[in-house]
Amino acid sequence: MLRRKINDELARWNADPHHKSLIVQGARQVGKTYAIEHFGEAHYERVVTLNFEEHPEYKAIFSGGRDAASIFAQLSLFFPGVDFTERRVLLFLDEIQSCPDAITSLKFLTMDGRADVIASGSLLGIAYREVSSFPVGYVDHMSMHSMDFKEFLWGMGLGDDVVAYLKGFFDRREQVPDAVQERMMRLFRQYVVVGGMPEAVQRFVDTNDFSKVLQVQRDILAEYGNDIAKYAVGSEKARARACFLSIPKQLARDSKKFSYAVVEPKSSARKYGGSLQWLYDAGIINFCYKLTAPELPFEGNADNTKFKVYMRDTGLLVAMLEEGSQKDILNGNLGIYKGAVYENIVGDMFAKNGKPLYYYERNNSLEMDFFIRYEGQATAVEVKASQNRKAKSMQSLIEKHGVVHGIKLAPGNFGTVGDKVEVMPIYMAMFL
Structure with missing residues (x-):
């Protein structure tokens, strides 16, 4: 159990x-x-x-x-x-x-x-x-959400003592031993692919077979499609389905802001806005709203007409991608979906921790993946699928826009960029 x-x-x-x-x-x-x-x-x-x-x-x-x-x-x-x-x-x-x-x-x-x-x-x-x-x-x-990373670790046989051990490195901002770091990144990539749907996790625990996990996930996606057909009203059926199927394409774009034109050329919120809200109300997606200024209070600075859309379970997002995507992710080769998958999993982890999702963009030249309230401050969070320690956008926010704290989540270990940017292993997002 x-x-x-x-x-x-x-x-x-x-x-x-x-x-x-x-x-x-x-x-x-x-x-x-x-x-x-x-x-x-x-x-x-x-x-x-x-x-x-x-x-x-x-x-x-x-x-x-x-x-x-x-x-x-x-x-x-x-x-x-x-x-x-x-x-x-x-x-x-x-x-x-x-x-x-x-x-x-x-x-x-x-x-x-x-x-x-x-x-x-x-x-x-x-x-x-x-x-x-x-x-x-x-x-x-x-x-109730699908299983978060901590619950996934429990399912994989790791107890509270292991989670507390990892939390100690987070609290001390101390380098994780190489063997532990390698093991945790392998488990994290498995979580990205398996996701948190209990049946998918149990199938993985029982068989260690990703193809069987994928079948479970596609069955769940089919049930979501059936729900749209059963509960959506009138023309909303086709529109909600079109919005749902567009999510991988939306996240593969350089600018991940949701575009109605990806759903249908020359379309708008007037036609599809209600269908997106239907998917949110059904518990399938999360909204990540754009901030007009990178400062608290976030709700007061949010532009609710501009947003990104993330799947609430990243394993289901991966199951929507083309064949072979599971293997690519496990091997760290994400192609055009590299940013999409890692952003989605961090957004999913933040949402399961009760954090509303916000991002910041300025003149299409400066974008920050997330902003969260952390230790009472408006904290910029950048998500990277590689171990590149550069943080150009974050440094710009700190130097020119009054942001005083930044966190970069990446596959590497703890470190710093300058004196105001912390680098953390991406799985440490579960403690933020």
């Missing part, structure tokens, strides 16, 4: 005597159902699961009266003998996006309190549009 961080988050939620009904949101196939059911089996006398996609008949439970008494009366017909009292039973509402009435009912289930309730869905950002009354103030929220 793969160890997931959300297990600890669910335990903390359960231990809070004032917890409410919980909504766990995340993209398809990130492991929500397995994690919640495993948690329920460990902490409750029984788990009652209502999967609204597998059993549409469960929707009738919430289509009449939405008060708790009516809901539990209906539940007793489907699950005779289950004692929904004293929070001994976990009621798990899975794929709740297929039953908007159940989302509204979470308010009354929280107020009633006789059973703990966890709701989960892969397209909740889409389904919220159909909810007549969202239970604001009556639910707790939790997000």
Whole structure:
């Protein structure tokens, strides 16, 4: 069984005597159902699961009266003998996006309190549009992503002691021993290719066969396509699919700013902006917004009309590339996708650490891959797939634009460029 961080988050939620009904949101196939059911089996006398996609008949439970008494009366017909009292039973509402009435009912289930309730869905950002009354103030929220690099290391058999050992080098800004550095870079490249989808990681752990991993990833991509066909409305189906398929081409460009013309010549946000938002709401992509000035506060300086788009799982991005891309990445030969893949993985790592994504560009001559708030400062982050220690753009930002701290993430070891730019192994992004 793969160890997931959300297990600890669910335990903390359960231990809070004032917890409410919980909504766990995340993209398809990130492991929500397995994690919640495993948690329920460990902490409750029984788990009652209502999967609204597998059993549409469960929707009738919430289509009449939405008060708790009516809901539990209906539940007793489907699950005779289950004692929904004293929070001994976990009621798990899975794929709740297929039953908007159940989302509204979470308010009354929280107020009633006789059973703990966890709701989960892969397209909740889409389904919220159909909810007549969202239970604001009556639910707790939790997000689940595909596995981050730390979870991947756990899956590969490395424990907390190894992660703490690596964190020590980060904290001290100390050179990582060559043998350790080589091992970590090999694991990092494997993570880039495998990604964090639990089924893909488990397949790799079990077989060490990248071709089998690729088949899992392509099956997941096919499911994403099916979701677009099923849940997108009208012309949005074709547009969302076109935006989705354009992502590798977008990231292969010298300027990685999303261009609607790559999706369709002479196109614009008016036609495709809603489709991109659909992909974001479905948990498939992340936006990285352009800053008008390289300074805090980032939200106040962001231009939301200009952005880059990254896949939320880099393994799935690699699976969208042409045959042989896995081997090229493992060998460090990324071709035109060199910058794209490494930028995507760092953006993915930052997002999983809860950081909003921003970049900076000035007159098409100066670009910085990311800006993050680090130790209270606006910190420039440059991502490189080679060990080149030059940092021309970052030095320009420091000398001419008031930036006081820069971090360069690369395959090499710790070091410095000047007195304000730190060089770090790229996998150390998990600690930023």
